[in-house]
Amino acid sequence: MINPDRPGIADGSTVVGAKTFQIESGAHFEFRRSEDIREHTFFEPTLLRFGIDSHWEARIEGNTFTRVTSFDSASMSDRTSGFAPTSIGFKYHIYNSNSDRQVSLGTIVRVFPTWGTKEFRSQHTTGDIRLTADWNFSPRFKLSVNPNIGIARYEDDQGKLFTAGLFAMTLNYLPTKKLNPFIDVGVQSPEATGAQSSAILDGGLAYTIGRNLAIDATLGTRVHGVTGPRPLLEFGISWRSKLFH
Numbered sequence: 001m002i003n004p005d006r007p008g009i010a011d012g013s014t015v016v017g018a019k020t021f022q023i024e025s026g027a028h029f030e031f032r033r034s035e036d037i038r039e040h041t042f043f044e045p046t047l048l049r050f051g052i053d054s055h056w057e058a059r060i061e062g063n064t065f066t067r068v069t070s071f072d073s074a075s076m077s078d079r080t081s082g083f084a085p086t087s088i089g090f091k092y093h094i095y096n097s098n099s100d101r102q103v104s105l106g107t108i109v110r111v112f113p114t115w116g117t118k119e120f121r122s123q124h125t126t127g128d129i130r131l132t133a134d135w136n137f138s139p140r141f142k143l144s145v146n147p148n149i150g151i152a153r154y155e156d157d158q159g160k161l162f163t164a165g166l167f168a169m170t171l172n173y174l175p176t177k178k179l180n181p182f183i184d185v186g187v188q189s190p191e192a193t194g195a196q197s198s199a200i201l202d203g204g205l206a207y208t209i210g211r212n213l214a215i216d217a218t219l220g221t222r223v224h225g226v227t228g229p230r231p232l233l234e235f236g237i238s239w240r241s242k243l244f245h
Helices: none
Strands: 020-034 037-043 046-051 056-062 065-071 076-083 086-096 103-112 126-138 143-155 161-173 179-189 198-209 213-224 232-242
Touching: 056 103, 086 126, 126 161, 179 213, 198 232
Parallel strands: none
Antiparallel strands: 020 037, 020 046, 020 232, 037 065, 046 056, 056 086, 065 076, 086 103, 103 126, 126 143, 143 161, 161 179, 179 198, 198 213, 213 232
16 A cells, blocks of 8 residues: 655655655645745645665655745735755665564655756755654554654755754554544754754644555644744645556
8 A cells, every 4th residue: 555755744764665656746835924024835845756676765856846925014025936956865664673563764865956946046965864763653542653863964045054953753643544644743953054943843634545546634833943834734645656567
């Protein structure tokens, strides 16, 4: 059965499998406000996963088409649209306990080459590396957690590079094999050069249709920091297919 990395901030530890292609995409909306200025951001987060074998997959990931609209107290003041940088990377599935209280470990590496259009173009190559895990800690109550921890080299709005620590965790409830309500938290420290930490809390629902298709919806908000959205809304879809039979 399909097991997407979306929705939520934390990614899973398992790979899609040999000779398998999987696409995970959606529509993401973010809202910010500073005094009399409001900013609405829309983008289409997309992840392409190419299964190599039972341990490795190649990944292409980015926010793709992005549109930012700013409003003053009276009317729309500015609109910018373009394409955000895209990463290339891989996931490696390190370990699986294969027990009732299953523990699975993996790692994800991403590199964002200098790319993008208009204001979304980056000035430096950036990237991150994360250790990912899945732990089915309560089979009786159908609860599992999905923690991520990592380190990143990112670029802020001023084009300055900075190093940040990353943490995310998803709490999943699986009342059936197809239905997955979840709560998710993500932390980045710092959120920009010389800034404080950013934290986002969200929750939502994922539903699997058949074996190769899943849909999801997420609602969340910034709970710490100044760069995160308040609120955010996302709808997504994931689909997989065998490349060769």
